[in-house]
Amino acid sequence: MSPALPLFVVSTKVNTADISKRVKAGELQRVVQGLYTRDMRPADRLSILVGQHIWEIVGLLCPGAIIVDRTAFEARPADDGSIFVVSGRTSDLAIPGFRIRTRTGICTAQDLPFMGGALRMSSAGRIVLDNMAPSRARSGLSRTAGMTAIEGYLERQLRLHGDTALNRIRDEAKSVATLIGREAEMDKLDRLCGALLGTQLSPAGVTAPTAVARIDGAPYDDDRVAMFERLWRKLHSEHFPMLPEPATAEARANVAFFESYFSNFIEGTEFEVSEAENIVFANQIPKERPQDAHDILGTWRVASDEGDLAAAIDTFESFEAALKRRHSAIMEGRPEKTPGIYKEIANRAGTYEFVAPDLVRGTLKRGYEFLRALADPFARAAFAMFVVSEVHPFLDGNGRVARLMMNGELARSRQARIIIPTIMRNDYLDGLRGLSANGNAESYLRILAVCRSWSAPMPWDSFPLTKAVMMRTNAYLRHHEAVSENKRLTVPTPALISAIEIADVQASASRPSTFG
Template identity: 45%
Template sequence: RKIGSRLYTRNLTEDPERLVRRNWYHLITSYYPDALITDRTALENKPAEDGSVFLVSEKGSETKLPGLTLRPRQGVGAIDSDKPFIGGARLASTARAYLENIRPSRARGGRVPRTLNGEELEQRLDALLRTQGEGALNKLRDDARAIAPELGLEAEYEKLNDLIGAFLGTREAKTDSAVGKARTAGQPFDPDRIILFETLFGALRDAIPTPRPASAQTGETIATLAFFEAYFSNFIEGTEFSVGEAREIVFEGAIPTERPEDAHDVLGTFRIVSDMQDMSTLPASADELDALLRRRHATLMQARADKRPGEFKTKVNQAGSTVFVAPELVNGTLERGFEFYRALEEPFQRAVFMMLLVSEVHPFADGNGRTARIMMNAELVAAGQERIIIPTAYRTDYLGALKAFSKNGHATPLIRMLDVAQSYTGMIDWSTFDRARSMLEDTNAFAEGNDAKLRIPAGASK
């Protein structure tokens, strides 16, 4: 069947638009043998939203196909730095693509403009800097300088040079995007995380949390609850002791000689979460958040000098395939995230947001998960609400929900599981250590593995 000008297919069933879109790069040289893929297509590496593919060719007329429009223009053809592409066309080098996209263009007749706008270009430069470092921008600048005269794009090179210098902090230049303005102001942030925080903010605003007054009110109940909070929070991170060993560390000061640092992790966590005055302290500004994070982390990690207690990371960190915020973006991302946090009204909402803010930024070399959960429960303690404890049996659910949020922006599963964890915490009798331990054992709280299932305490309602 015929699906376009001089275009036939043996596929008699598939939608023509899907078929053409899937094979767009094979079709270019059938209509433009001398084609160079350029302008926004050379950076996006796919047809634009309206199906436009931008080319340089001696042939000036457009070709319209189902779901695709090949849009050529006159210009300098392929040079040595431009590379062969699938289907036989040439693809503008990255440096050339940036130079050509520096030139402004207009959208006419409702169609996508030929080049990216200033904000889109700056977002790409920011992403390049975040993922590949300063060396990538310096190489881009060097490559652009080398080819600009051959292309007659010297003026465009000067603009690109100024923009790259502004992003690297070596020049002043006008910027259009939020990330560009933040870079030039010396407070860059991770825009991908801000999108996640915006998603989380909306999901939390839509959720109606159940108020759960704190069950532990006296000295002994608070100490018992704080112990198990510290115990489970460390167990999640792989700092594993038996309950008896942890009890001796916390309440008797018995530090095992073979694992002193691990013991101090548990003890440091307990010291923070058992201090009701400390746990009732909340940040009123981004600067206060910075100071509070550093102070609590310093207490938590005081036995691990190699982890730089109380100091933000200097190297990128990651968990599995999740890469966290780059060191130079930590302050700016925390500050932007704080703007969402302070707009939330309910303690549970603020607690969940604060935990994820710290977890996603991962501001320290180590101890981020524990710090995030401390900050979460501080929001609840300050409001007289029940804490959220993550028992070992709930660890897989917790980590899975965190991953789903980080990778796909799915906030609802995490909100629900934390709501269940808070409800469970309120069902435990924390009046004595032995009573709490017995109920935790009866409800499978200490069970490990993917098949471990947390049970509701006998006689309790969800």
């Protein structure tokens, strides 16, 4: 035995005496019968060392073993420390923090070398077949992951990688099924793959939600649904201020104008407020920018339609109808963007990919199920906007329709809407990105709350006064202007509003005092 000891030493007939000597000298300590380590940490902390080198240890104690069953499927030890292998050992082996659980079996040509060849890892086909087999746990977790887990796994492979991936797994399973005695499981797998691919009827007893949804024709993106659930849990436990909407129709019409103006500005449709007034109230469509003008006009028509916004949305079908109807109105000036029709090609923002076209309806439906379980109007608004934004169901106009769905939830409850002024554009988009990327709901919700606390006290009954107050609260500043001038959005206080002389703003009025 070399004086330079490896981290772990397996005892043999040749080195037993030397190991015994080194144990007495304090150079080695026993991990488990037959395995020693030169790491002399306290024995009650050996499980940490074992966890850091678990696969190396399995290879030393069970050379040539095949990682199988639940362990191969999950690619890690089970939560109770179980590691399932096919091995020549005839009994399980307990080591600090773990238990190697053995069974008989054979190695196939498809099983992959693992840990430098000391172990083998089950092939994808074998993993699926083994984990479809029923098992009952004598102690700890069951040996196999079970049918529900495999159904979900196969649907995910199909969703992420297409038909080719599913067919490859099935072909690989066929090549080993007889060798490992899994003919019955192979028959189930064949029928399940056919159902997922739409080429066969569904076998009885499919239970994985994603697989059931795909077989029923409404597949969804389970990663996005997990995002929705996390946000829902956050919102479900929160209580937000109740801020009533303006009392007069005139004021609510002014709200709708500025909601439309700022919502389009966020998307890069930039007009001066006076230009937007001419588009909306005088129907003056600039010849050089007709589509941009129709974007503002379409958004305003939805935002100002109190009957549509107040209509009940108590089923997914009514939610979907409102979403398509509002998108169609927003994008009516861009027929090439297929207004009101879900996308047929994938869309992205930079490198971030939104929900795939075939998963749009199913993902929206799952999102709606969480939405309907929220009672607070602000919570519903924030949730609805994120769902639509994250799915991005249309070729274009997704941000605008998402914000309309948000404010529709508030308008239906007679609550003040959330208007996102130009100065808050970057913060708002960063909040959305943070929620998508790492689940940071706090920043997203804070931005929406700030924007609502700014818009709620506006003097909406006076259009020219509102414009002036917006100027004084820095609402029109672009992000770089705000940074360079060291300015931020400020809340319009009664003192600020009263300090602005009405006479000074009358000249800026460029629309009739009431809407037709």
